[in-house]
Amino acid sequence: MAIIEGWLPASQENWETLMWWWRFYPIFGSMQWFSSWYGMGKTSVESKLNIPGRIAWLTMEVPGFITLLYIMSTLPEQHGITDLPWQNKVLASLFVMHYIYRAVFFPFLQPSMSPIHVSIWSSAIMFQVVNGTAIGCWLAAYGPTTQAQWAAQGFSVGQFAIGLVVFYVGLAGNYFSDEELREIRRGEMRRQEKLKKQGKTVDKHYEVPHAGLFKYMLFPHYFMEWVEWTGYWIAGGLAFTPARCFLLNEFFAMLPRAVSGGKWYKERFGEEKLKGKWVIIPGVY
Numbered sequence: 001m002a003i004i005e006g007w008l009p010a011s012q013e014n015w016e017t018l019m020w021w022w023r024f025y026p027i028f029g030s031m032q033w034f035s036s037w038y039g040m041g042k043t044s045v046e047s048k049l050n051i052p053g054r055i056a057w058l059t060m061e062v063p064g065f066i067t068l069l070y071i072m073s074t075l076p077e078q079h080g081i082t083d084l085p086w087q088n089k090v091l092a093s094l095f096v097m098h099y100i101y102r103a104v105f106f107p108f109l110q111p112s113m114s115p116i117h118v119s120i121w122s123s124a125i126m127f128q129v130v131n132g133t134a135i136g137c138w139l140a141a142y143g144p145t146t147q148a149q150w151a152a153q154g155f156s157v158g159q160f161a162i163g164l165v166v167f168y169v170g171l172a173g174n175y176f177s178d179e180e181l182r183e184i185r186r187g188e189m190r191r192q193e194k195l196k197k198q199g200k201t202v203d204k205h206y207e208v209p210h211a212g213l214f215k216y217m218l219f220p221h222y223f224m225e226w227v228e229w230t231g232y233w234i235a236g237g238l239a240f241t242p243a244r245c246f247l248l249n250e251f252f253a254m255l256p257r258a259v260s261g262g263k264w265y266k267e268r269f270g271e272e273k274l275k276g277k278w279v280i281i282p283g284v285y
Contacts, residue, residue, distance in 0.1 A: 009075040015137045026252035053113025060124035061103030067132030075140035088139045111185045134242040153239045163235025170228025177221035217278040219258040
């Protein structure tokens with residue numbers, strides 16, 4: 001049963017139209033170069049339209065993998081597909097695995113989360129639904145749906161395995177970088193609580209992360225997410241167009257934030273404290 005006839009799940013014609021427009025998302029993401037930067041990457045300003053951070057994050061990130069799961073469970077039947085190849089199932093599982101962490105666990109692992117403005121929340125939902133549709137439809141019906149079709153696009157187990165390794169390296173690096181930032185925040189909360197008990201004034205405190213990949217760059221959590229989705233694209237092969245779009249969309253959406261964040265670090269801590277660290281791409285920037 002279609003939720004939106006012809007669109008959820010999408011017909012092949014509508015999916016191809018969606019994919020044609022989706023390749024222009026980097027233009028939208030690049031508009032961040034011209035927007036104000038909020039210190040430490042905060043996603044909100046003081047506003048009556050703010051949504052509590054955890055609720056906003058959960059509800060704006062979950063639609064991506066829910067959309068993909070819905071499409072995977074409905075679209076094959078519409079096209080007379082009784083069983084999808086194992087490659088399709090594994091790739092769908094990897095996508096869901098990432099978002100189980102990013103959408104469900106992440107907001108509740110965070111010691112605290114800033115509120116998120118409704119405009120950011122709504123645009124994130126749109127991104128997730130479109131991305132889930134793009135990848136889900138390819139995996140469910142519009143990409144290779146037989147082993148013969150996978151072979152025709154040059155599939156090899158070796159390439160798939162390499163893609164999986166790269167994906168898991170990126171996923172692990174992303175998680176442990178997030179955890180380092182969480183530990184800094186936990187330490188800050190303990191410091192503030194101690195000062196409050198002593199009746200002292202509590203001022204907000206920032207510090208430069210140094211553990212793990214933070215020894216080498218300021219935004220390893222961004223970089224490792226790029227690594228993760230590069231592995232995803234490698235596993236699916238060059239013809240996995242939605243995965244390539246997702247990787248490029250993430251790159252163009254996250255790079256302006258990292259560059260602005262790097263400037264914020266330099267202004268706040270000075271060049272000396274950041275010596276030896278790249279901003280986001282080791283050996284490049």
